[in-house]
Amino acid sequence: MSHTHIALSIATGLGFTFTVMLSHAAPPDTSDAQNYKSHKALLIGVDGMQYEKLQQAIQNNMAPHIAGLNPAKSYIGGIDGTATEQTTGSGPGWTTILTGTWVDRHKVPSNNNAWRNKAPSLFKQLKQADPERKTSSIVSWNTINNNFADDIAQGFIDLAIKCSDVDQCVADKASYELEYGRSDLVFAHFDEPDNVGHRYGFSTRYQTAIQGVDDKVGQLLSALKRRKQSNPDEDWLVLVTTDHGRRLPDGRNHGAQTLSEKTTFIALNKPANEQLTRPITNPDNPGHDNLYGFASQADITPTLLAHFGIEPVPARHAMDGLPLTGPLGARLFSARLAPDAAQVNLTWNGDGSADKPVHIYRNGKQIASVDYSRRGYIDNDIKELKGPVNYTAVIDKVPVSRLITLGDKKP
Numbered sequence: 558m559s560h561t562h563i564a565l566s567i568a569t570g571l572g573f574t575f576t577v578m579l580s581h582a583a584p585p586d587t588s589d590a591q592n593y594k595s596h597k598a599l600l601i602g603v604d605g606m607q608y609e610k611l612q613q614a615i616q617n618n619m620a621p622h623i624a625g626l627n628p629a630k631s632y633i634g635g636i637d638g639t640a641t642e643q644t645t646g647s648g649p650g651w652t653t654i655l656t657g658t659w660v661d662r663h664k665v666p667s668n669n670n671a672w673r674n675k676a677p678s679l680f681k682q683l684k685q686a687d688p689e690r691k692t693s694s695i696v697s698w699n700t701i702n703n704n705f706a707d708d709i710a711q712g713f714i715d716l717a718i719k720c721s722d723v724d725q726c727v728a729d730k731a732s733y734e735l736e737y738g739r740s741d742l743v744f745a746h747f748d749e750p751d752n753v754g755h756r757y758g759f760s761t762r763y764q765t766a767i768q769g770v771d772d773k774v775g776q777l778l779s780a781l782k783r784r785k786q787s788n789p790d791e792d793w794l795v796l797v798t799t800d801h802g803r804r805l806p807d808g809r810n811h812g813a814q815t816l817s818e819k820t821t822f823i824a825l826n827k828p829a830n831e832q833l834t835r836p837i838t839n840p841d842n843p844g845h846d847n848l849y850g851f852a853s854q855a856d857i858t859p860t861l862l863a864h865f866g867i868e869p870v871p872a873r874h875a876m877d878g879l880p881l882t883g884p885l886g887a888r889l890f891s892a893r894l895a896p897d898a899a900q901v902n903l904t905w906n907g908d909g910s911a912d913k914p915v916h917i918y919r920n921g922k923q924i925a926s927v928d929y930s931r932r933g934y935i936d937n938d939i940k941e942l943k944g945p946v947n948y949t950a951v952i953d954k955v956p957v958s959r960l961i962t963l964g965d966k967k968p
C-alpha cells in the first residue's frame with residue numbers, strides 16, 4: 558500500500574450508509590518507491606486519426622513509428638443507448654482518455670472550452686498517490702487544457718502548454734521535456750489529421766497528415782532514446798491513441814454513433830493483456846459489428862496508473878476501464894436496471910479468469926463474492942437507493958466500475 562486510508566461511515570438522511578475512504582498524502586513505502594519510481598509514461602494523442610486510414614498508411618510505410626507499437630482496435634463514444642453514450646467528438650473523447658470514465662462521470666458532453674472535467678484525472682490520481690510525481694499536458698487543441706483547467710489550477714498538471722494548433726510546437730516542447738525535464742508523465746496531443754480531415758476528408762492530404770504525425774511521434778521516441786542513455790534504469794510506457802474515427806464515406810465529419818466514427822486504436826510499447834489482444838467475439842451487445850468486445854479508450858488511464866504501480870482501492874474505485882497490461886479484470890462489466898425497476902443486473906464476460914472469484918461492491922461497500930463463471934450477479938436490495946449508484950467488480954485486485962442512476966419512479 559502506498560498510502561494510509563481512513564474509512565468513514567456516513568449515515569445519510571436517505572436511510573442508507575456509505576463509506577468514504579480518505580487518502581492521506583503519505584509518501585509511498587520504500588518497496589513501492591524502489592519498484593516504481595523509475596516507471597514513467599508518455600501518452601501521445603493524435604486527434605481524429607481513423608483506424609483504417611492509419612492501417613493504410615502503415616501498409617504504405619508512411620507510419621513506421623506507430624506501426625512499431627502494434628496498434629490494436631478499440632472504441633470510443635461509450636455504449637450507445639446507455640448513460641455512457643457520448644458524442645464521438647474531441648472534448649468527450651480526450652476526457653475519457655485522461656480519466657478512464659465516460660460522460661456520465663466526466664461531464665464533458667461536447668466541444669466547449671467552458672466544460673470542466675468532473676472525474677479524477679490521470680494526473681490527479683498519479684499526484685495523489687505520490688505528490689513528488691511531475692506531470693505535463695502539451696496540447697495542440699487548446700480546449701483539452703481548458704477542460705482540465707481545474708487540474709491545472711489545483712497543481713495536478715505541473716506543466717500545461719497550449720500550442721494553438723501548431724503540432725511542431727507540441728513535438729518540440731514535449732521532446733524537450735522528455736529529454737531534459739522532470740516529468741514522470743507527459744501527455745502530448747497532435748491535431749493535424751483532424752484538421753486536414755475536416756477540410757479535405759479522406760485524401761492524399763489526409764494520408765500525408767498521418768505521415769507528418771508519425772514523424773513527430775518519431776521525434777518524441779528519439780528524445781526518449783537520448784534520455785535513456787543517461788537514465789538507463791527508467792522504464793517508460795509509451796502509448797499512442799486517438800480520440801475518434803471519422804464518418805463515412807468522405808471522412809470530413811464525426812460525432813455520431815457509427816462504426817467508423819466509434820472505432821479507435823491503442824498502440825503500446827509493452828506486452829498487452831487479452832483485453833487489448835483478444836477481443837470478445839460474442840458480446841451481449843453485438844452492436845457496431847461486435848465493437849464492444851474490443852478494448853475501449855476508458856482503458857487507457859487504468860493502464861497508465863497500473864504502470865505507475867498505483868494499487869487501486871476497490872471501495873473508492875470509479876473508473877469504467879480496465880488495465881491493458883497485467884491481470885485481466887471483469888471484461889464487459891455492465892449494470893442494468895431490470896424492466897420492473899426492482900433489481901440491478903450486473904454482468905461480465907470473457908473466459909480469461911474463469912476460476913477466480915468476483916468481488917462486488919456497491920457505493921464503496923462489498924455486497925457479494927461470486928464465481929466468475931456465473932457471469933453475473935443480481936442485486937435485489939435496491940429499494941432504499943436513489944440517484945447515482947456506483948457498482949464495482951474486482952478480480953485479482955483489478956477493479957472496474959459502472960455508474961447507474963436509480964430514479965424515484967419505482968413501483
Ligand SMILES: [Zn+2]
Pocket residue numbers: 605647751755811
Ligand atoms: Zn474534429
